[in-house]
Amino acid sequence: MTDIASKGAELLRLHQDSKLLTVVNVWDVISAKAVAGVAGTAALATASHSIAASRGYEDGENIPVDEMVEECRRIVEATDLPVSADLEGGYGDPAGTIRKAIGVGVVGANLEDQMRPVAEAASNVEAIMQVASKEGIDFVLNARTDAFVRAADRDPAEVLADAIERCRAYLDAGAPVVFVPGKLDEEQVSALVDALGPQKLTLIGLPGVPSLARLEELGVARVSYGPMSQRVALTALQELVESVHAGGGVPSTMRPLN
Numbered sequence: 001m002t003d004i005a006s007k008g009a010e011l012l013r014l015h016q017d018s019k020l021l022t023v024v025n026v027w028d029v030i031s032a033k034a035v036a037g038v039a040g041t042a043a044l045a046t047a048s049h050s051i052a053a054s055r056g057y058e059d060g061e062n063i064p065v066d067e068m069v070e071e072c073r074r075i076v077e078a079t080d081l082p083v084s085a086d087l088e089g090g091y092g093d094p095a096g097t098i099r100k101a102i103g104v105g106v107v108g109a110n111l112e113d114q115m116r117p118v119a120e121a122a123s124n125v126e127a128i129m130q131v132a133s134k135e136g137i138d139f140v141l142n143a144r145t146d147a148f149v150r151a152a153d154r155d156p157a158e159v160l161a162d163a164i165e166r167c168r169a170y171l172d173a174g175a176p177v178v179f180v181p182g183k184l185d186e187e188q189v190s191a192l193v194d195a196l197g198p199q200k201l202t203l204i205g206l207p208g209v210p211s212l213a214r215l216e217e218l219g220v221a222r223v224s225y226g227p228m229s230q231r232v233a234l235t236a237l238q239e240l241v242e243s244v245h246a247g248g249g250v251p252s253t254m255r256p257l258n
Helices: 003-016 029-036 048-054 065-077 093-101 118-135 156-172 186-196 211-219 230-244
Strands: 022-025 082-084 108-110 139-144 177-179 201-204 222-224
Touching: 022 065, 029 230, 048 065, 048 177, 048 230, 065 093, 065 108, 065 211, 082 093, 082 211, 093 108, 093 139, 108 118, 118 139, 118 156, 139 156, 156 186, 186 211
Parallel strands: 022 222, 082 108, 108 139, 139 177, 177 201, 201 222
Antiparallel strands: none
C-alpha cells in the first residue's frame, strides 16, 4: 500500500475499533505537532473554524478553499499520523474539494449537510466516496448532519428523527461514519447508536454531554472538539497576559516546544 493508503486504512480501523477514538482538533503546524506529541494521540483532525480564524476569516466557508486545503497540506506534512480535515459543506463542490484534500494527503473529512434536502446531501456523500474509490484509499468521510445545531425551537423528538433519517441516508450512500454535533444527552446518543449501529456515530465533546467512558460503552466511534481546542489555547494566552499585567509571569507548568 502507498503511505496515504495505509493511513486511510488505519484511520478507518480506529473508527471501527470498540475503543473510543478521541481527536483534539488542530489548526496549524505548531498545534498539530503539540497534539501529535502527546502520548496516546492516534490521529489528528483539523477544525475549519480555527483555521479560518487563524487566517483572519469568519467561519462559514469564507476562507478560500485553496487556503483551507493548503493549511491541511502543511498539517499532513508535519506528522506521520493520519489526518482528517473539517471541510465545512464542501465550498460549493464537495467531491472536488475532497479530491483536492486527498491530493495533499488527507484521509478523512467532515462534511456538513447544512440541512440540504436529504437526497441532495446523500448524493454528495456518494460522489465523494466514488472519488475516494478512484484514488484507491479507505477515505473516512464523517458525514455531518446539522439537525441539532440548526434545530432552533423544533420539537426535540422531531429533530432526533430527522437526524436518524439523514444519518441512515449518508451511511447507505457509503459514508463509514456520521457526525451529529450538538449537546446531546445519553438518551439521544443511545437512540442514535441503536438506529445506526455501533461505531458509526461521532460526536463533539461539549461540556455537559455524557463522559467519554460512557460514550465508549454506548458504542460511539469518535469524539472531537472542534474550535474549542483553539479557544482553550487562546484562553491560556489571555491568562498569561493577565498574569503579566498583574506583575506575574509564565506558569511553572509551561512545557518546552518540541
